[in-house]
Amino acid sequence: MYSGCLSLSHQELETFGGQLQCMALFAEHCSRVKYLKFIELPLSQRKFCQRCQQLLLPDDEEKHRKHQIVGDISITQLKRPSQLLYPLENKKTNAQYLFADRSCLFLVDLLSTLGFRRVLCVGTPRLHELIRLKASGDKKSNIKSLLLDIDFRYSQFYMEDSFCHYNMFNHHFFDGKAALEVCRTFLQKDKGEGVIMVTDPPFGGLVEPLAVTFKKLIAMWKEGQSQDNSHKELPIFWIFPYFFESRICQFFPSFCMLDYQVDYDNHALYKHGKTGRKQSPVRIFTNIPPNKIILPIEEGYRFCPLCQRYVSLENQHCEHCNSCTSKDGRKWNHCFLCKKCVKPSWIHCNICNHCALPDHSCNGPKDGCFICGELDHKRSTCPNIFTSKKVNNTLFFRAVRKRKQRKSNKMKMETTKGQSMNHTTVTGKKKRREKAHQYLCS
Known part of the structure; x- marks a missing residue:
């Protein structure tokens, strides 16, 4: 088309x-x-x-x-469209995983406790509907929500002031300036006070384009701020796997990671209650001071007086690092050679001079560029990348030619073998006929 x-x-x-x-x-x-x-x-x-x-x-x-x-x-079903609609499950383009009610209710209660009056839900449809559901059933709840989501099906259930068809990877409003103004008004209301952004991007997406988009939303919020409040930050909850911590903090240095495990209804792996490596790796990254965020004690979280924040039960405070160091919920061990805590499955490798899995490979560069091994740049900006590509292409085509040659030789051998077998068969039949003729004549 x-x-x-x-x-x-x-x-x-x-x-x-x-x-x-x-x-x-x-x-x-x-x-x-x-x-x-x-x-x-x-x-x-x-x-x-x-x-x-x-x-x-x-x-x-x-x-x-x-x-x-x-x-x-029913009207109740219309208020919970995420339960009525089938989740999108194309993992390559738009896989859609929805918060479990446990995580969703925790977030709603936390946002209310922290005193937020408006929530910009970027890719969090279930949180959006639960906020609206609570507001309609509880007269004391005055939290409002605006959903920005790529799934246009939600436009059937929400008016223009509560849903915008939106692509978070390029900050595109499909409904044009009208939707952009809805978002701007929502962020800048009451001079930008009392608003927070909660986002749950697809885990396959790159951190950099997401960070660029979120900074544009932050800039939109800052337009409504006075000069005296220019130092303030838009409060954010970014929900993402813990192993993206370094990348997220690279773009947002003020962010810290909470120990709370976020789980999903329709994901086989990201479930709460599992232990070890099977537990959900999804966490909350935020610029809100962690000592203000109370995690549920009944789920195994405890307050660390030294770190002044809530941590998971297995996350023990390390006196050498002076921090609760675990990222994945397991108890980490301190390595005195690396001078930091590492995963319990890792051991110190004297060849690499750092901790890694026991069956790791010591060959090849571990940091920096994967082509030349230099530490001052990555593979994408390596000056030798074109030479490397040329070598790889040469090796690839050489391997293809060898494969074709082997296939051709195999076919020739089979043909020759077949011809030889046919010749042997004909010769054998001729000898049998001659012997039969001699027998009959004798």
Whole structure:
């Protein structure tokens, strides 16, 4: 459909892009109009097509007659769309894992305890719906939420002021300036006070583009700040695996990692309650001082008076490092040669001069560039990268030629062998016929 776009001029591309944006706006507007009509229907007429993942009005039923349809959709179900919609499960593009209720309820209670009144939910649809659900059922709760998410299906369930179709990897609002202004207004309300951003990006995404996007959202929030508050930071909860700690802190030095294990409903591995390496590796990175965040004691978290923060039960304070050093929930051991704590499965290697797994390979560079071994740059910026690629290509094509040659030789051998066998068979038959003829004649 879009193959002809490459031949369009810049002006035509802008026009084409504008038309696509108008189509998207129209589609989402229709979805929201449909929602308003849908909630006015009696319970018996409220239906949802599981195949098409959309709400159905009475006029739509004939088109979906052969599909799997769920009826009697209640208002409670409409308030929990993440349970009504199938999670996206394409791991290469848009795998969608949803918080378990345990983690979601913890976050909602924590945000309320910390005194936040507005939550910008970037890629956290279940947290968004639970905040709204609590606000509608509890008159004392005054927390509001705005969801920014790539999943356009949520536009069926939320109005423009509570959902924006958004791509967090390039800071793109699919609904254009209108959605951008909704987000800006949400962040800058009350001069930016009482707002926090909670984000749960796909774990396969690169940290750098995400950091660039989040800094743009921070800049948007800072536009509403006075000069006196220019030193302040937008409070953030970034939910990501613990092994990305160094990369996240590279872009946000004020962030620290909490010990709380975040788990998901529809992920086989990221579950709370498991021990050792099987437990969830997902943590919360935040610029909020950790001594202000209370983790649930009933789940095995305890307060370390020396570190002034809550840690997991197995995370023991190391007197040599003067810190609770464990990152993955297991008890780490202090290595006096490395002068730091390491994972319990690691041992000190005298060849590499640092701790690693017992079966690791000592060959090749461990830090810096993987091509030349220098420590002042990475592989992507190595001056020898083109030489390396050329060598690799030469080796690759040489290997391909050898493989083809071996295959050709094998085919020739089989052909020769077949011909030899055929010759032997013909000769054997001829001798048997001659012997039979001699026997009959004798």
